[in-house]
Amino acid sequence: MIGFLRRLFARPAPVLTDAQPRDASAIAALHAASFRRGWSEQEVEGLLIERSVVAQRALTGRSFAGFIMSRLAADEAEILSVAVARSSQGRGLARQLLNLHLRRLAGLGVRTVFLEVDEHNAPAIKLYGRAGFREVSRRANYYPAPGAKSGAKPAAALVLRRDIG
Numbered sequence: 001m002i003g004f005l006r007r008l009f010a011r012p013a014p015v016l017t018d019a020q021p022r023d024a025s026a027i028a029a030l031h032a033a034s035f036r037r038g039w040s041e042q043e044v045e046g047l048l049i050e051r052s053v054v055a056q057r058a059l060t061g062r063s064f065a066g067f068i069m070s071r072l073a074a075d076e077a078e079i080l081s082v083a084v085a086r087s088s089q090g091r092g093l094a095r096q097l098l099n100l101h102l103r104r105l106a107g108l109g110v111r112t113v114f115l116e117v118d119e120h121n122a123p124a125i126k127l128y129g130r131a132g133f134r135e136v137s138r139r140a141n142y143y144p145a146p147g148a149k150s151g152a153k154p155a156a157a158l159v160l161r162r163d164i165g
C-alpha cells in the first residue's frame with residue numbers, strides 16, 4: 001500500500017535532451033520568470049537556430065523544468081543562461097543539466113567555458129563552484145539593483161571560467 005501511494009505521488013524523473021527551436025516559447029517563458037530582463041520567444045528561437053548555440057532542456061513529465069544554453073566561438077564557450085522552474089529547484093536538476101552540457105561542449109571541441117553571474121546569486125555560485133568553475137575577474141556595478149528607488153548598489157558580475165577537455 002505504501003509503495004502504491006509512493007508511486008502514485010512520485011514525480012517522474014527529469015528527462016534531459018537537446019533543445020529544439022520548438023522549445024523557444026517554453027524557454028522564453030522560463031527565462032522571463034527567472035530573470036529581470038526576459039528574452040522574447042523570437043530572440044530564443046533565433047538563438048536556437050544558430051549553429052554556434054548549444055542548448056539542452058529538462059522535462060519532468062509534461063512540464064518544462066529547465067534549460068541551459070551556450071554560444072561557441074572557436075574552442076571557447078560562454079554559458080548564456082541556465083534556469084530551472086521554481087517547482088523543480090533544489091533537487092539537483094541544474095547540476096544534471098550543467099554536467100550534460102559540459103560533456104556536450106567537450107565533445108564539440110570546447111576547451112574553456114566562461115560565464116557571468118551576479119555576485120549575490122548564491123544558488124548559481126554554488127552550482128558553478130561545485131562544477132569546478134573559478135572566478136577570473138569581476139565587473140563592478142554590472143547588474144542594476146532591484147527597484148531603482150531602493151538605494152541599493154548595483155551588483156557586480158563575477159566572470160567564472162572552467163577548463164574542460
Ligand SMILES: CC(C)(COP(=O)(O)OP(=O)(O)OC[C@H]1O[C@@H](n2cnc3c(N)ncnc32)[C@H](O)[C@@H]1OP(=O)(O)O)[C@@H](O)C(=O)NCCC(=O)NCCS
Nearest residue numbers: 034082083084089090091092093094095117123124126127
Ligand atoms: C541557479 C538555478 C539554475 C539552480 O537550479 P537548481 O536545480 O535549484 O540547482 P541544484 O538543485 O542543482 O543545486 C545547485 C546548488 O545550489 C544550491 N541551492 C539550490 N537552491 C538554493 C537556494 N535557494 N539558496 C542557496 N543555495 C541553493 C544547492 O544546494 C546546490 O548546492 P550543493 O551542490 O552545494 O548542495 C536556479 O536557482 C534558477 O533557475 N535560478 C534563477 C535563474 C538563475 O539565476 N540562473 C543562473 C544565472 S547565472
